[in-house]
Amino acid sequence: MDVHADTRAELTGDELVKLLDALSNPQRVRIVASLANGRNYVSQLARDLRMSRPLLHLHLQKLEAAGVVSSVLELSNDGKAMRYFEVTPFVLELSPESIARAARTLSEKKEDE
Amino acid sequence: MDVHADTRAELTGDELVKLLDALSNPQRVRIVASLANGRNYVSQLARDLRMSRPLLHLHLQKLEAAGVVSSVLELSNDGKAMRYFEVTPFVLELSPESIARAARTLSEKKEDE
DNA sequence: TCCATATGTCAGAATATCCTGACATATGTC
DNA sequence: GACATATGTCAGGATATTCTGACATATGGA
Numbered sequence: 001m002d003v004h005a006d007t008r009a010e011l012t013g014d015e016l017v018k019l020l021d022a023l024s025n026p027q028r029v030r031i032v033a034s035l036a037n038g039r040n041y042v043s044q045l046a047r048d049l050r051m052s053r054p055l056l057h058l059h060l061q062k063l064e065a066a067g068v069v070s071s072v073l074e075l076s077n078d079g080k081a082m083r084y085f086e087v088t089p090f091v092l093e094l095s096p097e098s099i100a101r102a103a104r105t106l107s108e109k110k111e112d113e
Numbered sequence: 114m115d116v117h118a119d120t121r122a123e124l125t126g127d128e129l130v131k132l133l134d135a136l137s138n139p140q141r142v143r144i145v146a147s148l149a150n151g152r153n154y155v156s157q158l159a160r161d162l163r164m165s166r167p168l169l170h171l172h173l174q175k176l177e178a179a180g181v182v183s184s185v186l187e188l189s190n191d192g193k194a195m196r197y198f199e200v201t202p203f204v205l206e207l208s209p210e211s212i213a214r215a216a217r218t219l220s221e222k223k224e225d226e
Numbered sequence: 227t228c229c230a231t232a233t234g235t236c237a238g239a240a241t242a243t244c245c246t247g248a249c250a251t252a253t254g255t256c
Numbered sequence: 257g258a259c260a261t262a263t264g265t266c267a268g269g270a271t272a273t274t275c276t277g278a279c280a281t282a283t284g285g286a
Binding site for chain 1 (some may be wrong): 126127130133134136137138139142143145146148149150181200201202203204205206207208209210212213215216218219221223
């Protein structure tokens, strides 16, 4: 995603849709909210959110694909491999105008009037 | 929705999810983009966007339920009933922080750490 | 009356999403 | 070795979303 303030101008239509799609789910909103308090690894996050690990894994994949979160694999003191997730900082202004601009870069399909 | 600048502070979690859900679809993004250029009635919009009318009707329902668009039924000069749709003006700032705040007002489900 | 326009809605197919319950691997400790 | 932790993935069911085609209504004009 990389909407990191001044890092880039604006998202493409496809990127925007993908981002909104990732965030248009209560579970994923809870995940992002939890990670906004600090990074965490999958199993612990699953316990915190009372969510099955495979399901959480699925949601995290979608969030990561949309660029909302990122992850790194680290080794703990006792040698366990742990994947830490953290939120990508971003600020996005959503309005009919910004949506209209994004729509111009939507792939596939026909154009309009 | 009513995120009309100073009209209200912030959306609830459920409202936000509903809004993002309505906007997380390429077809609906195209619809909003088209209506941002000015209001239009259903049949004409369907032709403009090369979309079947029942399908457009479905998308408009979802957009209207989320508060993104609104509609009025008007009588044309030749007496035809026409439903005009227009976009609701709104500005929404989307960021991990705003999402975290919205998450606190999500209904159902358990809370987290 | 017949044809064009507009409106709305329903049934069902085709997909996509969401979720659980297994299964697999690897490491360190008892 | 058995048990705890961590990781990942797959199969399949339950739902939800997306879309088309057909049907219904109503109005005005030829």
